[in-house]
Amino acid sequence: MRSEAIHAALKAATWAPSVHNSQPWTFAVAGEEICVRADADRKLRVGDHAGREMLIGCGAALFNIRTVLRDRGWAPVTRILPDPDRPNLLATVRPGEAVTPDETTRLLSGEIERRRTHRAGFTTLPVPDKLIEALVRQAAAENVKLVPAGDEAALRMLAAVTQAAQGARPQDPEVRRWARPPDSPRKDGVPADSYPREPADTGFPQRDYAWGTETDQSMAATGVVAIMTTRGDSREEWIATGQALQRVLLYACAYGVSAAFHTQALELPHLREFLREELCSGAYPQMIMRLGFTFDVSRSVRRVRRPLSEVLD
Template sequence: MPDSVEVGVMAVLSAKHAIGAAVEAARWAPSVHNTQPWTFSISGEEISLRADPDRKLRVSDASGRELLISCGAALYTLRTAMRCEGFEPVVRILPDPDRPSLLATLRPGTEAYPDESIKLLAGEIERRRTHRAGFADMPVPDNLIERLSRAATGEGATLTPVRSPEAVRVIALLTQAAQGVQAQDRRFSLEMIRWGRPPGSRRKDGVPARGYPRRPVHTDPDFPQRDYSWRHDWGSQADQRTATSVGVVALLTTPGDSRQEWIDAGQALQHVLLHASAYGASAAFHTQALEMGPLREFLRHELCSDEYPQMIMRLGITFDDKESVRRPLSEIVE
């Protein structure tokens, strides 16, 4: 039998492996425009997650809300990967008020054998994709929506499917209005264009040409997507015959609107996305109306029971095999 020293060495090596696996997984988290606005540092057996201010959207996300939601998704990915490696993570969120860019620290705690649900979620980390068009005309099972809502609740947020056709139409109209206003604002347009990648681009961030449709795919009611191609003949050719369904519109909300709750919303979002992906569902995001204060407040009071809307999404079925890109570890690990 191995002696106590050997057992201790094996435990340290196992923890280091879990740390490396967690950081590798976290780079696959979703982020607004695939900006990947995070960095990680490792000290001993502790991972620090920091916001990268150079990747903040200074026009559409002046408060940093979407940046912190993105980083919250990375934090949930760290937690899931570490659990899959056999450790219960010990997490501290916003541990130092004097260092606002330090969003969380995480280290391996007690050993814990991962159950099947954790393995299921971890298996979707690299497979999950954001959808940017209509969905196939196939229903998302109600019991899956219920499980997704429970997943969000477990992370401190609320996922509410919008069942009223009138409410869906209102959200679509608000999205259209915000998109129309932003399209007329040169600052918004230039900021978004920065993250749309042309065919053949070697950049490992932003939205690659195969990740967005060449022509707008209209749904009924219409939920416009970002125009990443911007007057260019870029993007993938969507199948107009089978990919025009709205899917299930859902609102992700939190009771308050603090930095902590933005991070919670990101963790809830990634939990929902990984669970949905495991059962064949994808999500399309619509943040246009949430980037305009008056429209976000209208949503909050009229459709969110005074909770703060953090994400508008559509959930549905798609058979697209999209490309996704991520920066190498050498660029994100300090």
């Protein structure tokens, strides 16, 4: 039934990734139409003035809704930014005609609750080139480019810029806001058991969330470094980036590959512009990530999410 599909899609939306697990979204249902809205109170106050990262997270939630509706047998009918007078209304989605879900839809839908964000090093097991090529195609399906760092010079540049950004804001107030101490009952933020107490030396610094847990330090490989870019830098393209990001993450998860995010440099306008001009051929960098294998360590971490009742009007 359509109502059951809508409920399943809303539950799936809450499992989307977001910066610091801030979960910057709310939802409403009018008849059979789902409204996806940005929760501006959860926007990063320092590093995300324009709301770019907030909309990327909401775009990931939107992709989950679309995917689950199609997996339940209904073609999603989506409108992006449907009302100029309501800037926080990012999209509406409703179940359209009956469809038979394809193999990729079923694959992606099955990974929504299994996907985990990784915050450490990877094993030395290489990610197959064919899988990277498939991930590039997945991003392109949402009109976003996924560009692997193809040479050592690009890799060194990305690592250096990320190091510089982390060094510029070592005591990031946003990290403190969203870091969860051990045994915290909160249903948002970054749990203390989801990142290592002593970060692995991958060349890409992780955020300092203050607590951390003991982890296997033998996993210190960088993995495959990639950038997501868009031709422009509009709110529509930020939402598209979120949808492409989630599509890539779910597809990667289905083949045992995890992702670690490094958005520090993209939160500093001058460093983001430097990357756009020097590394991205004028395209706008929206996400920097590392991809690799983890022996399922990240999959065993308990994830926290706000209940649907808290985010649904």
